[in-house]
Amino acid sequence: MRIVVLIKPVPDPASAGERLGPDGRLDRAAVPAVVNGNDEYALEAALKLVALAPEGSDVTLLSMAPASAPETLRKALAMGATRGVLVTDPALAGADAVSTARVLAAALRELEFDLALAGVDTSDGVGGTVSAAVAAHLGLPFLSYAARIEPDEAAKAVRVRRISPTGYDLLEAPMPALISCTQALGEPRYPSLKGIMAARSKEIVSRSLADLGIDQATVGGAVATTAVLGTRTPPARGATEIVRGTPAEGASRIVELLAARRLI
Amino acid sequence: MGALWVVGEPGPEHGLARISTEIATLVRDLAASSGRDVVGIVVAADPGEPAAELARYLPVVFAIQDEAADALAWSSVAAAHVAALATADAPDLILAGAGPDGRDLAGALSAQTGLGVLTNATGVAWADGGPTVEMSVFGGKLVTTSGFTANRGIVTVRPNVATATPAASPGRIEPRTVGGPTLPAVRVVERVSEAGTAAPIEEAKIIVAGGRGVGGPGGFDLVEQLAGSLGGAVGATRAAVDSGWIPYSQQIGQTGKIVKPELYLALGISGAIQHKVGMQTAGTIVAVNRDPDAPIADFADLLVVGDLFEVGAALLEQLRGRSG
Numbered sequence: 001m002r003i004v005v006l007i008k009p010v011p012d013p014a015s016a017g018e019r020l021g022p023d024g025r026l027d028r029a030a031v032p033a034v035v036n037g038n039d040e041y042a043l044e045a046a047l048k049l050v051a052l053a054p055e056g057s058d059v060t061l062l063s064m065a066p067a068s069a070p071e072t073l074r075k076a077l078a079m080g081a082t083r084g085v086l087v088t089d090p091a092l093a094g095a096d097a098v099s100t101a102r103v104l105a106a107a108l109r110e111l112e113f114d115l116a117l118a119g120v121d122t123s124d125g126v127g128g129t130v131s132a133a134v135a136a137h138l139g140l141p142f143l144s145y146a147a148r149i150e151p152d153e154a155a156k157a158v159r160v161r162r163i164s165p166t167g168y169d170l171l172e173a174p175m176p177a178l179i180s181c182t183q184a185l186g187e188p189r190y191p192s193l194k195g196i197m198a199a200r201s202k203e204i205v206s207r208s209l210a211d212l213g214i215d216q217a218t219v220g221g222a223v224a225t226t227a228v229l230g231t232r233t234p235p236a237r238g239a240t241e242i243v244r245g246t247p248a249e250g251a252s253r254i255v256e257l258l259a260a261r262r263l264i
Numbered sequence: 265m266g267a268l269w270v271v272g273e274p275g276p277e278h279g280l281a282r283i284s285t286e287i288a289t290l291v292r293d294l295a296a297s298s299g300r301d302v303v304g305i306v307v308a309a310d311p312g313e314p315a316a317e318l319a320r321y322l323p324v325v326f327a328i329q330d331e332a333a334d335a336l337a338w339s340s341v342a343a344a345h346v347a348a349l350a351t352a353d354a355p356d357l358i359l360a361g362a363g364p365d366g367r368d369l370a371g372a373l374s375a376q377t378g379l380g381v382l383t384n385a386t387g388v389a390w391a392d393g394g395p396t397v398e399m400s401v402f403g404g405k406l407v408t409t410s411g412f413t414a415n416r417g418i419v420t421v422r423p424n425v426a427t428a429t430p431a432a433s434p435g436r437i438e439p440r441t442v443g444g445p446t447l448p449a450v451r452v453v454e455r456v457s458e459a460g461t462a463a464p465i466e467e468a469k470i471i472v473a474g475g476r477g478v479g480g481p482g483g484f485d486l487v488e489q490l491a492g493s494l495g496g497a498v499g500a501t502r503a504a505v506d507s508g509w510i511p512y513s514q515q516i517g518q519t520g521k522i523v524k525p526e527l528y529l530a531l532g533i534s535g536a537i538q539h540k541v542g543m544q545t546a547g548t549i550v551a552v553n554r555d556p557d558a559p560i561a562d563f564a565d566l567l568v569v570g571d572l573f574e575v576g577a578a579l580l581e582q583l584r585g586r587s588g
């Protein structure tokens with residue numbers, strides 16, 4: 001089984017320091033980058049799948065990111081991925097979802113895989129549309145919101161449990177296919193010391209737009225379909241009222257507040 | 265001048281998703297400010313009921329009948345029809361919900377049409393010849409207003425942005441057929457309902473959420489009783505979900521759902537940043553926690569310091585007393 005995992009480096013949400021630069025784009029220098037949370041679930045799912053049939057199997061990370069991204073990719077390599085492909089090009093600064101999907105699709109076209117896995121969304125953009133767009137560009141079956149992934153290599157097909165409002169839908173499609181992944185697939189592993197050591201010598205291939213045969217003028221900030229027009233800081237929440245006392249007193253205060261705000 | 269389209273998404277019992285009625289309500293206001301027509305689009309194996317429901321909100325609904333919309337994953341089937349229709353009719357704005365179906369649709373539609381996407385709108389307005397979209401970013405720290413450079417595009421809209429209100433009189437339904445490229449088929453083998461699936465949290469006006477402090481699956485009984493008494497849904501932290509006390513569908517936060525209820529009652533929840541980003545725009549936040557220094561003390565409106573079982577039981581009693 002050959003799997004490609006789409007990994008996006010994002011500003012660490014736990015740092016709480018994300019901000020926009022003067023150009024209205026995310027200021028990536030302001031905050032340390034980490035692997036997007038949902039992409040770690042995708043990677044964990046990939047590592048479990050290849051462990052079932054290691055022969056001829058591998059996991060390739062694919063990322064479109066600034067040239068500093070290898071640092072972030074190393075952590076994902078340390079979890080056990082085989083290699084990384086980093087698409088990086090100055091012209092990609094300010095790329096929107098349309099460009100991102102086109103570029104990732106072009107990079108995937110060069111790779112051989114049975115499954116491509118992505119996260120359902122990202123903590124910086126929270127768009128949640130890139131994976132469906134990549135699948136559409138490539139004419140790949142798209143199975144989304146996966147809580148379980150069951151490939152059948154002999155039949156060259158994959159079954160996915162897609163989370164639904166009342167349970168799940170069992171989906172099936174031929175491979176190769178693209179799957180978007182949720183936390184329900186299982187907790188990502190921590191890199192082992194051995195994994196961290198091994199990751200240092202793993203290959204990260206850099207690809208430019210020219211390598212992918214994409215004209216610089218057709219992607220990136222210059223042709224972005226969307227633009228930030230303005231920002232505002234939402235009004236701060238009021239001060240917190242802290243109540244200590246008996247449980248009944250605490251409960252009464254809650255009831256009073258809810259009644260005053262017409263919530264009950 | 266292109267129209268404004270609302271794509272109706274599938275809801276329970278072969279009906280229409282509630283989010284689509286909210287977006288339809290929102291877009292009626294845009295029709296006035298933009299001077300454009302608004303159109304609903306339903307793609308379904310049997311579009312009768314969802315199209316009629318959407319037509320309660322909009323003057324015109326295009327109904328596209330396709331068996332595949334039920335037998336195959338809906339978004340790929342719907343995206344192909346809407347893309348073909350969009351190529352012919354060139355709408356200025358296509359709206360869908362910011363949930364799984366709407367996002368999957370928007371992504372595929374964007375690839376097929378080349379239109380840009382603005383996601384998770386908390387407000388949509390019209391200015392200088394095009395739509396402008398408000399979004400809450402960086403876990404609610406900042407609100408951005410964005411537009412499309414070509415003044416046309418696709419927008420996904422969060423739940424509870426508008427209150428669904430039917431139009432004064434129902435609109436007409438026009439059956440449509442469009443030919444165009446299809447997307448690869450993803451077969452729906454079966455749809456499985458899981459016992460005990462709780463009410464969806466994205467649309468709930470009141471959420472009572474439990475965290476690690478609830479202590480076990482049994483602890484969620486109290487959370488559920490309070491939710492029932494307040495007419496709300498049950499939410500949870502990842503710690504509670506990872507412990508297997510409640511399904512992932514109820515998780516709120518960075519890798520769960522982002523919610524904006526009028527009331528968020530947090531029981532035994534510390535308020536870690538990954539949880540906070542999913543709920544901090546709630547109207548009123550009330551927390552019960554025995555630790556007065558838990559991070560949630562920094563962003564709750566009211567923190568009751570105490571044992572959640574004791575305070576919860578007292579609250580339940582007082583709420584029942586009021587309604588009784």
Ligand SMILES: Cc1cc2nc3c(=O)[nH]c(=O)nc-3n(C[C@H](O)[C@H](O)[C@H](O)COP(=O)(O)OP(=O)(O)OC[C@H]3O[C@@H](n4cnc5c(N)ncnc54)[C@H](O)[C@@H]3O)c2cc1C
Pocket residue numbers: 037038474475476477478500501502503504515516517518519520521531532533534535536537538539542552553554555558570571572573
């Ligand atoms: C990539 C990533 C993604 C994540 N995504 C999410 C997400 O989507 N959603 C999410 O919630 N978390 C997420 N997390 C986890 C997050 O960091 C926290 O670990 C989690 O939110 C903590 O849950 P909790 O508040 O229930 O538990 P704790 O932090 O353990 O807090 C329990 C609280 O209960 C109180 N308590 C205990 N017993 C009682 C009692 N009897 N009465 C009153 N109070 C009591 C304690 O004082 C404490 O404050 C994510 C983490 C990572 C790394």
Ligand SMILES: Nc1ncnc2c1ncn2[C@@H]1O[C@H](COP(=O)(O)O)[C@@H](O)[C@H]1O
Pocket residue numbers: 006007008009036038039062063064065100104117118119120121122125126127128129130131
């Ligand atoms: N620049 C990128 N590089 C690699 N993968 C990406 C990139 N952007 C998005 N993705 C993938 O697409 C998923 C959804 O992203 P988004 O639609 O931007 O929220 C992510 O979880 C990633 O798996």
